[in-house]
Amino acid sequence: MVSLEFKRDRLIFRHGTSKYEWIIEPRYWRNPIIATLILSCIPALMYGYPNVLTMLTFANIYAAVAIMMGLQTIGTARVNFGPQLYVGLGGYVASIFNLYFGLSPALTFILTILVSVAVALAISPIVLIARGLYFALITLLLPLIFLQITFIYAHIFGGEFGLSGMSPLIDLGRASWNYVTYCYLSLILMLIYLLIADKIMRSRFGISMAAINDNETAAEVLGVPVRNYKLFSYIFPSVCMAIVGWFIAHTFRTFSGVTYLSFFFLIKLLLIIIIGGRATLYGAVAGAYFIAVVEEFLRAFGPIHYVIFPILLIALVYMLPEGVWGIYHKRHYRDYYPKLRVRR
Amino acid sequence: MLKLSNVTKSFGGLIAINNVSFEISKGETVGLIGPNGAGKTTLIHLITGVYKPDLGSIKFNGKELTKMPPHRICREGIARTYQIPQPFPDMTALNNVVVAVLNRKNRKNMSLADAELEASYFLEFVGLFRKRNTLARDLSLYELRMLELARALATEPKLLLIDETMAGLNPVESLRAVDMIKMAKEHFDLTILWVEHVMKIIMSAAERIIVLHYGKKIAEGPPEHISKDEKVIEAYLGEKYA
Numbered sequence: 001m002v003s004l005e006f007k008r009d010r011l012i013f014r015h016g017t018s019k020y021e022w023i024i025e026p027r028y029w030r031n032p033i034i035a036t037l038i039l040s041c042i043p044a045l046m047y048g049y050p051n052v053l054t055m056l057t058f059a060n061i062y063a064a065v066a067i068m069m070g071l072q073t074i075g076t077a078r079v080n081f082g083p084q085l086y087v088g089l090g091g092y093v094a095s096i097f098n099l100y101f102g103l104s105p106a107l108t109f110i111l112t113i114l115v116s117v118a119v120a121l122a123i124s125p126i127v128l129i130a131r132g133l134y135f136a137l138i139t140l141l142l143p144l145i146f147l148q149i150t151f152i153y154a155h156i157f158g159g160e161f162g163l164s165g166m167s168p169l170i171d172l173g174r175a176s177w178n179y180v181t182y183c184y185l186s187l188i189l190m191l192i193y194l195l196i197a198d199k200i201m202r203s204r205f206g207i208s209m210a211a212i213n214d215n216e217t218a219a220e221v222l223g224v225p226v227r228n229y230k231l232f233s234y235i236f237p238s239v240c241m242a243i244v245g246w247f248i249a250h251t252f253r254t255f256s257g258v259t260y261l262s263f264f265f266l267i268k269l270l271l272i273i274i275i276g277g278r279a280t281l282y283g284a285v286a287g288a289y290f291i292a293v294v295e296e297f298l299r300a301f302g303p304i305h306y307v308i309f310p311i312l313l314i315a316l317v318y319m320l321p322e323g324v325w326g327i328y329h330k331r332h333y334r335d336y337y338p339k340l341r342v343r344r
Numbered sequence: 345m346l347k348l349s350n351v352t353k354s355f356g357g358l359i360a361i362n363n364v365s366f367e368i369s370k371g372e373t374v375g376l377i378g379p380n381g382a383g384k385t386t387l388i389h390l391i392t393g394v395y396k397p398d399l400g401s402i403k404f405n406g407k408e409l410t411k412m413p414p415h416r417i418c419r420e421g422i423a424r425t426y427q428i429p430q431p432f433p434d435m436t437a438l439n440n441v442v443v444a445v446l447n448r449k450n451r452k453n454m455s456l457a458d459a460e461l462e463a464s465y466f467l468e469f470v471g472l473f474r475k476r477n478t479l480a481r482d483l484s485l486y487e488l489r490m491l492e493l494a495r496a497l498a499t500e501p502k503l504l505l506i507d508e509t510m511a512g513l514n515p516v517e518s519l520r521a522v523d524m525i526k527m528a529k530e531h532f533d534l535t536i537l538w539v540e541h542v543m544k545i546i547m548s549a550a551e552r553i554i555v556l557h558y559g560k561k562i563a564e565g566p567p568e569h570i571s572k573d574e575k576v577i578e579a580y581l582g583e584k585y586a
Contacts, residue, residue, distance in 0.1 A: 145426035203445050204456050207435075211443040221392055223418035223447035314413055 009077055032282070037193065043183040053179040055296045057251070060186035063288035064193045064244050066272045067238035068282050071197045071227040075209040075233020076127050079214055082139035083269060086238045088146055090245025095163040095255045096156065105169050107249045109243070116242030120235040123344050127234045128227060142259045150257040163254020169250045182251045189247055189286070193240060198279045209233060269297075274316045276323050283323055345370045345535055346391070346422075346503055349399035351486060353390055360386045362559040363398070368503070373529065373536045375567070377548030379579055384539045385427060388505050392424050393417040393539075406504070416523070423501035427508040427539075429482035429488035436493055438476040441466050444498035462492040466494040466497045469531070470524060486517045490524065497528060504528075506538045518542070522549060547571065555579070 005012040011022040046052045069083045093115045094108040103111070126138050150157035157163070169185065172178055200206050211219040212226055220226045249255040259265065272291050276283025298305040320326070346368040353361040360383045368374050375386050389395045391402060393414040416522065421487055432440050446454060459556035465474045470490040473485060483491060489509055496504060510518040522545055529536055538551040540546040546553070547567040555563040555570060558578040563570055570576055 098421040119450060127498075202456075204454070204459065207439060207443055207456065210439075211432050212433060215430055217394065218426075218430040218432065219443065221394065221418060221424060222444045222495060223415045223445075223449075224443065224567075225415045227413070258397055 003285055006245070014340050030161035035285075039187060039191075040184070043180055043187070046183075047180055048176060050176065050179045051296070053183045054294050057183045057186045058295075059289045059292035060183070060190040061244055061248060062268065062292060063285045064186075064190040065241055066242075066269055066276065066284035066288055067092055067190070067197050068240045069192045069273065070270060070281050070284055071200065072233055072237040074201070075237075076230045077213045078127065078131070078135045080139045080234075081136045081266065082141070082143040083237075083241055084235070084261050084265045085139075085143040086116055086120070086241035087245040087248070087265075088143060088150075088257055089119060090242030091249045091255040091260060092150070092157060092163075092245070092257070093242070094246040094249040095166050098166045098249070099163055105167060105246075108250070109246055112242050113239055114244040116239045120238040124231050127230045138300045140266075144263070146263040147257045150261070157257065160256065160258055162254060162258070163249075166249050166253045167254055169247075184259065185251070186247065194281060194285065196240075201281065203228075213324075264309070265305065267313060271309060271313050271316070274313060274320075274323055280323070286324060287301075345405060348391075349401050349402045349403075351387075351390060351397045351402060353386060353395060353397050360559050361390065363529070364399075364559070364561050365400075366554055366561065366564060367538060368535060369421035370502075370535055370550060371533075373550050374380075375546040375553040376537060376539045376556065377541075377546060377553060377570075378381070381558075383559040384556055385507060386559075388424055388507055388537075388539065391505060391538070392422060393419075395441070398555070415447070418447075418499055421500070421502035422505065422506040423496035423499045423503075425492040425496050425507055425509065427511060429492055431483070431486070431488055431491055431495075433479070433481035435480060436477050437480055437483065437487075437553060438463055438467060439471055440480050440491055441494050441498050444495045450500045463498060465492075467491075468497045469497065470494045485512050486521070489513070489521060493524065493528065496530060500532075503535045503536065503537065506536060508539055508541060510540060510542045518545065525549075543571075 001014065001017055003014045005014070009024055011024065013020040013022070043053060043056060046056070065083055065087060069080060072080050072083070090112045093112045094105075094313055097103045097108045098105070098112050123142070130138055151159055154160075168178070170178075170181055183209060201209070208219070208224045211222070211224055212229055216226060240284060245255075245260065248260070266292055272287035274286055274287070275290055276285070276287035295305055298308060316323075348367070349365045351361055351364050352359070364383075364387065376387065390397050391409065393409060393412055393416075397410055400410075404420055404422060409421060412420070423447060425456075431445065435443075435583065438460060442456070442459045445451065445459045445463050445466075446456075451459075464473060464476060467476055470493050472487060472490050472494060475487060478577070480491060481490070490497050493509075500502075509521050509525065513521060525536070525538075526549070538546060538550060547570075550567060553563075553565065553567050553570040554561060555573070555576050557575075562575045562579060563573045565573075
């Protein structure tokens with residue numbers, strides 16, 4: 001039994017005993033399904049434009065990292081200024097094991113997870129010890145130290161040129177098909193991250209994480225096991241970021257620390273988060289697409305985006321401190337909306 | 345119920361709590377008074393585990409609290425309110441209480457919806473149900489204090505530590521707050537340790553008073569004895585009046 005009914009302001013779709021409603025009034029159109037459909041149509045329409053497809057793939061990769069950075073920010077109540085560390089770590093682990101030991105992408109995936117869990121566990125005590133400025137400084141320096149290591153041991157990490165020639169995830173035999181496939185794979189990766197992060201934030205654990213973000217001491221006195229929450233929300237997003245590095249290494253088949261470990265990659269991530277609205281998950285997707293498009297547009301003018309992006313960052317922090325999401329939030333203030341604070 | 349023996353805490357050279365011992369038995373309302381800087385709030389921080397004492401032991405129902413982290417102490421049944429309200433400013437009043445409901449003992453499988461239902465009961469108890477969807481940063485001082493009380497009650501405490509609820513409230517509001525605390529004590533079968541500056545209120549509400557001065561306990565007893573105690577008058581008003 002399937003029936004479709006139009007009733008005043010909504011379309012009602014019935015199937016057996018289940019009923020689905022679709023409210024027609026545009027202000028209720030914030031259904032993530034619409035956005036997902038649009039995002040998944042674009043790569044198919046752009047078949048034959050490899051530039052655009054690469055841009056979209058990068059947009060999805062930026063979004064995946066930014067979503068996890070947002071989750072990390074809320075759960076640890078601290079801004080991690082070095083999320084690229086784990087992207088670089090994942091990329092290099094995947095590349096090295098694939099190139100030097102000949103392991104398949106599936107095996108490097110497992111190794112990436114293991115290594116990044118170990119590294120994140122080793123670094124995680126900084127979440128408990130350091131606060132505010134000190135935490136920012138430590139996390140800012142870690143990826144730069146790793147970048148220096150890749151220069152020093154250039155015979156392993158490939159130095160400035162990085163490593164190339166890793167085995168691809170999927171090879172369909174034609175370059176134009178591969179571009180579309182990778183674009184879809186990156187989209188799936190990003191959507192999975194979005195789903196996971198959203199599920200966590202809307203669950204009972206999410207509300208405790210939000211409490212830690214708002215007031216750590218008060219949360220602890222109310223019975224929230226702050227230490228466990230902070231460790232989980234440092235390690236889990238870190239591992240997810242490392243998986244993004246693995247994905248980059250096996251899709252673009254080249255990986256260099258100069259691109260992903262440098263300060264400039266961080267600036268792009270910060271811009272995405274500021275445009276999207278601090279630590280919001282859906283805002284990160286909008287911000288990532290915006291930045292990827294702007295980057296592609298500025299490519300024609302040479303390396304000017306190295307200057308423009310930092311200036312844009314400063315301007316946005318001043319003019320639109322709550323991002324695009326802040327405009328939405330003014331109307332929907334009941335949704336939990338975390339703020340990034342640098343605490344003493 | 346709560347037993348402090350020879351508790352000492354110092355910050356650098358300053359001895360904030362010096363060899364303090366006292367006991368609170370079940371069902372009591374104990375007042376804790378003292379001039380500014382006497383160490384009242386430090387004592388509350390010590391009991392809730394935010395600070396760890398240098399010496400001495402704090403026992404609650406026979407369990408040693410000094411080794412426990414704050415969230416374990418909360419689950420043992422000790423809740424507190426703050427002198428300066430510490431809400432979660434970007435969350436609604438209801439969500440503030442939900443955090444407390446979800447993280448208390450034996451709530452491993454409670455769903456968010458159930459927690460909201462239960463949290464709304466505590467909000468209604470303190471008279472804030474109407475404000476459940478207001479962000480905590482938009483609440484007035486009285487409402488914040490009531491929100492803190494609701495949050496503390498939602499952890500199902502056996503012992504409630506109240507840190508200067510009356511500071512900054514006008515007379516009508518403070519009377520309402522005192523009534524609320526008395527009602528909560530009856531309703532939830534609480535034991536209360538109450539830090540207060542307003543003598544009139546604490547003398548009428550508490551059954552026993554403990555006086556701190558420069559980190560030392562100088563007097564303990566029923567209110568009528570305390571108000572005549574020479575040491576206490578000296579600590580508050582100076583030697584001339586003693």
